[in-house]
Amino acid sequence: MVDFGGWDMPVQYPAGTIEEHLRTRTHAGLFDVSHMGEIDVRGTGAIDFVNRITSNDVRKLTDGQAQYSALTTPQGTVIDDLLVYRLAADHLLLVVNASTTEKDWEWIKSNTAGESVDLKNVSSDYCQLALQGPDAESILQKLTDVPLAEIKYYHFTPGRVDGVEGIISRTGYTGEDGFEVYAPSDRAEQLWNKILDAGQTGSPTGVIPCGLAARNTLRLEAGMALYGNELDETTTLLEANLGWICKLDKGDFIGREPLARQKEEGVKRKLSGFEVTERGIARDHQDIVIEGQRVGQVTSGSPAPFLKKNIGFAYLPVEYANVGQEIQIDVRGKLVGARVVKVPFYKRPK
Amino acid sequence: MANVPEDLHYSKDHEWVRVEGAEAIIGITDYAQNSLGDVVYVELPKAGDEFAANESFGSVESVKAVSEVFTPVAGAVTQINESLADEPETVNTDPYGAGWMIRVMMSSPGEVDSLLTAAEYEDFTKAETE
Numbered sequence: 001m002v003d004f005g006g007w008d009m010p011v012q013y014p015a016g017t018i019e020e021h022l023r024t025r026t027h028a029g030l031f032d033v034s035h036m037g038e039i040d041v042r043g044t045g046a047i048d049f050v051n052r053i054t055s056n057d058v059r060k061l062t063d064g065q066a067q068y069s070a071l072t073t074p075q076g077t078v079i080d081d082l083l084v085y086r087l088a089a090d091h092l093l094l095v096v097n098a099s100t101t102e103k104d105w106e107w108i109k110s111n112t113a114g115e116s117v118d119l120k121n122v123s124s125d126y127c128q129l130a131l132q133g134p135d136a137e138s139i140l141q142k143l144t145d146v147p148l149a150e151i152k153y154y155h156f157t158p159g160r161v162d163g164v165e166g167i168i169s170r171t172g173y174t175g176e177d178g179f180e181v182y183a184p185s186d187r188a189e190q191l192w193n194k195i196l197d198a199g200q201t202g203s204p205t206g207v208i209p210c211g212l213a214a215r216n217t218l219r220l221e222a223g224m225a226l227y228g229n230e231l232d233e234t235t236t237l238l239e240a241n242l243g244w245i246c247k248l249d250k251g252d253f254i255g256r257e258p259l260a261r262q263k264e265e266g267v268k269r270k271l272s273g274f275e276v277t278e279r280g281i282a283r284d285h286q287d288i289v290i291e292g293q294r295v296g297q298v299t300s301g302s303p304a305p306f307l308k309k310n311i312g313f314a315y316l317p318v319e320y321a322n323v324g325q326e327i328q329i330d331v332r333g334k335l336v337g338a339r340v341v342k343v344p345f346y347k348r349p350k
Numbered sequence: 351m352a353n354v355p356e357d358l359h360y361s362k363d364h365e366w367v368r369v370e371g372a373e374a375i376i377g378i379t380d381y382a383q384n385s386l387g388d389v390v391y392v393e394l395p396k397a398g399d400e401f402a403a404n405e406s407f408g409s410v411e412s413v414k415a416v417s418e419v420f421t422p423v424a425g426a427v428t429q430i431n432e433s434l435a436d437e438p439e440t441v442n443t444d445p446y447g448a449g450w451m452i453r454v455m456m457s458s459p460g461e462v463d464s465l466l467t468a469a470e471y472e473d474f475t476k477a478e479t480e
Contacts, residue, residue: 011387017413018388213387213414279435281391281411303390303413332409332416 005099020214028133037101045116072255127188132178175222223344273343280336360471425454
């Protein structure tokens with residue numbers, strides 16, 4: 001167990017990270033992600049308010065739709081990345097990272113002057129279980145009457161799972177199809193056990209409980225950013241290749257101006273994916289060397305169990321941030337060769 | 351419960367030593383491989399490299415972490431386990447056998463007497479777990 005934003009979380013379950021990772025890609029993995037924070041926003045001004053503090057366009061959402069977005073600073077850097085759920089025209093749910101929940105909550109509250117919104121930090125009311133992988137739908141369907149096939153990617157519906165009223169969302173952080181189920185926190189254990197049973201855990205093709213380490217390798221392989229690694233208050237969305245959640249023409253929002261300026265001038269550095277081409281594993285915070293110069297650092301580096309490669313992310317000066325660029329990584333004093341590659345590293349077969 | 355063979359010597363850094371004449375074979379313990387998780391990479395020195403006692407001779411990497419490995423006894427490396435380059439997972443499946451790491455010509459063979467016995471190592475790991 002490790003401390004993760006104040007939560008005791010298992011790094012891995014007995015099967016181990018590699019098996020957890022592979023099973024999620026081939027069958028299904030179950031993740032307890034109850035540590036994620038949830039902030040409830042109600043009121044006639046809910047959409048306009050959240051639209052002003054986040055970078056994506058909240059007005060594009062319909063009831064039952066979710067959106068990946070970011071809370072931005074006045075400088076256009078990232079306070080947190082989050083999901084915005086539209087439950088109704090006057091009711092949104094923001095799902096934020098565990099380690100940033102308090103910071104986000106204070107920031108959001110401090111921006112409500114003159115807004116017709118009612119905010120509630122409901123993080124401890126909810127548990128969240130993520131069932132991910134190609135078998136996720138058939139497993140979860142055994143526990144609910146909600147026709148899961150009708151829920152499109154990044155959509156959700158209120159519904160019962162094993163009789164427990166909650167939210168069933170077709171979202172995830174693994175690069176696989178799958179669902180995230182939000183339910184009252186005192187039902188976490190019941191749902192956890194029922195989903196494992198329904199997915200025949202213990203069988204070689206059944207669902208497997210997954211820890212934090214597999215959550216990290218799966219998201220990295222799928223080319224997704226992790227707050228605190230790829231994103232923080234020194235990085236902008238444009239540098240992180242998240243221009244697609246940065247709707248500069250939606251009207252004013254916090255940080256819009258510097259982002260618009262950066263878009264016009266062009267970014268100086270860009271988040272790039274690389275794979276190691278020599279023997280060695282790149283790890284977080286190691287230096288990137290190009291033509292003898294230290295030009296950046298690895299933000300996330302790890303073995304990728306499904307691809308069987310050693311991969312990572314790093315911010316590179318834009319002149320080097322091109323697929324095929326040869327780079328070196330200072331792995332504890334030894335320079336190891338690597339090459340910039342296309343992101344995502346892994347894309348699931350359709 | 352971790353497997354701790356009777357006939358080996360142990361370090362507090364979780365290496366084991368098997369004495370064969372003037373040579374020592376060194377690897378990491380079952381307890382160590384279990385706490386590391388799936389081993390995906392082992393970096394070893396070259397034959398001929400010399401190490402003082404408790405000096406780092408390489409590293410073992412799991413998906414999540416890097417751990418240095420230390421020579422419990424001083425000496426010169428006579429052989430390394432080259433099969434670990436392609437099959438690092440042997441460290442998990444057979445830590446005291448096929449998962450051995452290096453063979454060292456000991457410069458002061460008496461050093462093994464200062465290492466932990468199997469019983470002492472077992473107590474040591476229990477105390478660490480509690």
